[in-house]
Amino acid sequence: xxxxxxxxxxxxxxxxxxxxxxxxxxxPLKCPWCNNPLDFARYHxxxxxxEWKRVLREGRALGALQLGFSGGEPAxxxxxxxxxxxxxxxxxxxxxxxxxxxxxxxxLAALKEAGLDHIQLSIQSSxxxxxxxxxxxxAYRLKREIAREMKALGFPMVLNVPVCRQNIEQVDAILQxxxxxxxxxxxLANIQYYNWALLNRAQLMPxxxxxxxxxxAVRAARARLGNRMKIFFVIPDYYEGRPxxxxxxxxxxxxxxxxxxxxxxxxxxxxxxxLDFVSVRERSLEWIWKESPAFNLFRGDAWMKEPCxxxxxxxxxxxxxxxxxxxxxxxxxxxxxxCARSPHHGLIGQAIAAAEGVLRTGEADxxxxxxxxxxxxxxxxxxxxx
Amino acid sequence: MTAHSKLQASDCVExxxxxxxxxxxxQGAHVLLYPEGVVKLNESAAEILKRxxxxxxxxxxxxxxxxxxxxxxxxxxxxxxxxxxxDNGWIRVKA
Numbered sequence: 001x002x003x004x005x006x007x008x009x010x011x012x013x014x015x016x017x018x019x020x021x022x023x024x025x026x027x028p029l030k031c032p033w034c035n036n037p038l039d040f041a042r043y044h045x046x047x048x049x050x051e052w053k054r055v056l057r058e059g060r061a062l063g064a065l066q067l068g069f070s071g072g073e074p075a076x077x078x079x080x081x082x083x084x085x086x087x088x089x090x091x092x093x094x095x096x097x098x099x100x101x102x103x104x105x106x107x108l109a110a111l112k113e114a115g116l117d118h119i120q121l122s123i124q125s126s127x128x129x130x131x132x133x134x135x136x137x138x139a140y141r142l143k144r145e146i147a148r149e150m151k152a153l154g155f156p157m158v159l160n161v162p163v164c165r166q167n168i169e170q171v172d173a174i175l176q177x178x179x180x181x182x183x184x185x186x187x188l189a190n191i192q193y194y195n196w197a198l199l200n201r202a203q204l205m206p207x208x209x210x211x212x213x214x215x216x217a218v219r220a221a222r223a224r225l226g227n228r229m230k231i232f233f234v235i236p237d238y239y240e241g242r243p244x245x246x247x248x249x250x251x252x253x254x255x256x257x258x259x260x261x262x263x264x265x266x267x268x269x270x271x272x273x274x275l276d277f278v279s280v281r282e283r284s285l286e287w288i289w290k291e292s293p294a295f296n297l298f299r300g301d302a303w304m305k306e307p308c309x310x311x312x313x314x315x316x317x318x319x320x321x322x323x324x325x326x327x328x329x330x331x332x333x334x335x336x337x338x339c340a341r342s343p344h345h346g347l348i349g350q351a352i353a354a355a356e357g358v359l360r361t362g363e364a365d366x367x368x369x370x371x372x373x374x375x376x377x378x379x380x381x382x383x384x385x386x
Numbered sequence: 387m388t389a390h391s392k393l394q395a396s397d398c399v400e401x402x403x404x405x406x407x408x409x410x411x412x413q414g415a416h417v418l419l420y421p422e423g424v425v426k427l428n429e430s431a432a433e434i435l436k437r438x439x440x441x442x443x444x445x446x447x448x449x450x451x452x453x454x455x456x457x458x459x460x461x462x463x464x465x466x467x468x469x470x471x472x473d474n475g476w477i478r479v480k481a
Contacts (some may be wrong), residue, residue, distance in 0.1 A: 001436040015412060034407060059418065063412035065424050093406055093419035118404065156404030158421055184404060184475075227475055 015063030030136030088115025243320025
């Protein structure tokens with residue numbers, strides 16, 4: 001949701017305008033940049049249909065307007081249609097964020113009937129072999145077929161493409177694919193390095209030159225396409241020198257509910273240890289949003305250290321991303337090291353150098369660590385990469 | 387989202403299919419909802435978009451507003467807002 005152009009153009013005035021339901025962590029794909037927790041397989045106790053419906057009602061009462069059904073793969077829940085209907089009835093704008101796997105024409109028709117407003121379909125490459133190697137499954141052809149069905153039913157669509165070294169040279173072909181499908185939006189989402197993506201960072205990160213070529217291709221396509229198809233280019237914060245205005249600020253407008261009911265200010269917040277995130281099974285959503293210590297921890301600017309505290313840009317970027325600050329520096333209240341003014345900004349240069357080193361030494365052929373259930377992990381200390 | 391040409395006075399306009407336009411009690415305002423986004427509308431914008439139902443031309447929308455709000459010269463600003471809405475993809479010309 002950090003997309004330039006798709007951000008909510010509205011001050012939340014303390015309301016969680018954007019509610020994201022991660023219905024399940026289960027997924028048939030093994031994307032090596034997955035933002036689900038590394039230990040996703042530990043979470044078995046998904047909320048029931050009735051519990052999700054209660055979350056929907058409580059979220060709407062708090063003023064939520066946009067609703068995302070995400071995962072894992074949300075289509076693996078066979079109550080998806082029922083939840084969409086409930087959400088539509090409550091007045092949400094309903095977005096399905098899917099890999100397409102697990103959907104078919106009949107289910108899509110039922111989702112249309114239930115009032116689904118929009119589908120964000122992920123695709124990883126314009127080349128079937130590259131796509132399927134990246135996700136560790138035979139998925140490309142299925143995605144193209146399901147995209148056609150989605151359009152045949154008249155769904156507005158965003159084609160979401162996670163951008164990494166393995167596909168960044170295909171930007172032109174990817175945009176052409178978007179035109180062929182007839183999507184309204186293409187979101188080229190430079191990968192954000194958390195969880196699985198952080199594990200694979202040196203293998204996934206494109207070079208600065210690759211990013212610049214991709215940006216030039218996007219500019220040319222925008223000039224050619226005008227309003228026909230909008231292209232969002234999610235900024236690669238490692239190369240920007242400026243931090244992203246992550247989530248529009250902690251606990252400002254975004255509210256994520258994990259499969260087990262734990263409420264989070266963003267999908268990655270579980271990567272910060274020691275924060276007591278509360279489940280909707282234990283407390284009301286209103287209490288969690290307004291009163292819980294974890295949601296209040298990084299609201300406002302009293303928590304900020306220097307240079308954020310006196311920075312003129314703090315109202316715009318909120319000091320960047322708390323999770324990234326923790327993952328790279330070991331302290332979530334540090335400035336996001338993606339910011340050139342951060343005393344830890346050198347860590348970003350080191351990460352870029354490591355990624356370039358992988359290219360130079362031929363280590364680039366080393367297989368990516370694909371998302372899968374496992375019990376032993378490479379050491380992931382803050383700042384220290386595997 | 388077809389290629390945009392300039393909006394004609396005789397064009398009948400309607401809210402584009404990806405968009406939902408409605409009153410939102412918690413905001414005390416009309417809102418326009420679209421894929422992953424929200425626009426909160428002021429009263430004048432809402433009055434104009436309420437009339438974008440595909441049944442009225444740009445000229446008729448302006449005449450209708452001038453009847454409702456007599457004594458104010460609205461034509462230029464309404465036309466400008468409709469142009470911007472059209473460029474943003476909020477409304478489309480009904481085929």
